[in-house]
Amino acid sequence: MRVAVAGASGRMGRMLIEALRASDDMVLAGALDVAASPAIGSDATAFLGHASGVAITADLRTGLENADVLIDFTRPEGTLAHLAVCSELGVKAVIGTTGFTDAQKSEIAACAQRTAVVMAPNMSVGVNVTFKLLQMAAKAMATGYDIEIIEAHHRHKVDAPSGTALKMGEVIADALGRDLKECAVYAREGVTGERDPSSIGFATIRGGDIVGDHTVLFAGIGERIEITHKSSSRATYAQGSLRAVRFLADRKTGMFDMFDVLGLN
Ligand SMILES: NC(=O)C1=CN([C@@H]2O[C@H](COP(=O)(O)OP(=O)(O)OC[C@H]3O[C@@H](n4cnc5c(N)ncnc54)[C@H](OP(=O)(O)O)[C@@H]3O)[C@@H](O)[C@H]2O)C=CC1
Numbered sequence: 508m509r510v511a512v513a514g515a516s517g518r519m520g521r522m523l524i525e526a527l528r529a530s531d532d533m534v535l536a537g538a539l540d541v542a543a544s545p546a547i548g549s550d551a552t553a554f555l556g557h558a559s560g561v562a563i564t565a566d567l568r569t570g571l572e573n574a575d576v577l578i579d580f581t582r583p584e585g586t587l588a589h590l591a592v593c594s595e596l597g598v599k600a601v602i603g604t605t606g607f608t609d610a611q612k613s614e615i616a617a618c619a620q621r622t623a624v625v626m627a628p629n630m631s632v633g634v635n636v637t638f639k640l641l642q643m644a645a646k647a648m649a650t651g652y653d654i655e656i657i658e659a660h661h662r663h664k665v666d667a668p669s670g671t672a673l674k675m676g677e678v679i680a681d682a683l684g685r686d687l688k689e690c691a692v693y694a695r696e697g698v699t700g701e702r703d704p705s706s707i708g709f710a711t712i713r714g715g716d717i718v719g720d721h722t723v724l725f726a727g728i729g730e731r732i733e734i735t736h737k738s739s740s741r742a743t744y745a746q747g748s749l750r751a752v753r754f755l756a757d758r759k760t761g762m763f764d765m766f767d768v769l770g771l772n
Pocket residue numbers: 513514515516517518519520540541543544545580581582584585586602603604605606627628629630631670744
């Protein structure tokens with residue numbers, strides 16, 4: 508399959524380009540970045556020490572003209588602009604970007620009526636299996652356990668809590684029949700009063716080069732369970748994204764996630 512990468516000079520963009528080069532069923536067919544990026548005009552695989560013949564461009568149509576699928580790990584406003592052109596050209600999309608508002612998610616769902624989209628806040632197999640473990644744990648510990656989600660990421664991350672932490676909160680809230688919007692507590696400071704037992708708390712750590720750690724704490728009286736996932740390399744997100752591209756091969760329209768890709772539904 509012919510794949511374009513948006514955010515080509517970003518942390519995930521480079522990881523994806525490297526993974527595409529190593530794959531035997533996909534080729535890099537386009538590379539996009541913001542107009543102000545110093546990478547514009549350079550060869551997309553120059554950082555790997557060889558030339559692919561694919562130049563990084565800010566022109567969406569040029570970047571997408573030879574592609575079957577776009578993989579996009581950028582920023583919400585960039586993803587929406589890219590997806591609008593994808594849906595017009597019939598290019599499918601794998602979206603890893605996080606930090607979307609509800610209105611932006613609705614825009615993406617509307618585009619998915621015209622082209623096929625896989626979107627997930629975390630493409631790793633391990634995190635998606637962790638979501639399933641959390642569903643089970645939440646149901647088994649529905650009362651008597653306080654639920655707190657703790658995530659840690661590198662100093663460059665711009666959104667908080669992480670998309671993965673929010674999804675963990677949604678998975679748990681759904682399993683408990685709660686609405687995350689009503690029970691999430693994102694910050695505590697000063698005299699907060701006692702903990703509301705129905706709340707789901709979030710704590711965010713940012714520092715150094717942490718790739719991505721997530722822990723869900725179920726704290727009861729006399730015991731506590733911690734379910735933790737730690738990423739030690741972004742390669743796992745890139746490999747998951749390539750699995751999503753393969754999943755899209757015979758889909759024309761529709762909105763999918765990594766549960767669909769991995770058969771976890
Ligand atoms: N779903 C998953 O499995 C994962 C998701 N992510 C998410 O992917 C996203 C990117 O992460 P990461 O690679 O670390 O970030 P980086 O900042 O390293 O890369 C982002 C890339 O997108 C470009 N960019 C920035 N703003 C725009 C825009 N408005 N339009 C188009 N392109 C833009 C950046 O260009 P420039 O640098 O020139 O600004 C850069 O090339 C984040 O939302 C992150 O949370 C990350 C890892 C895994």
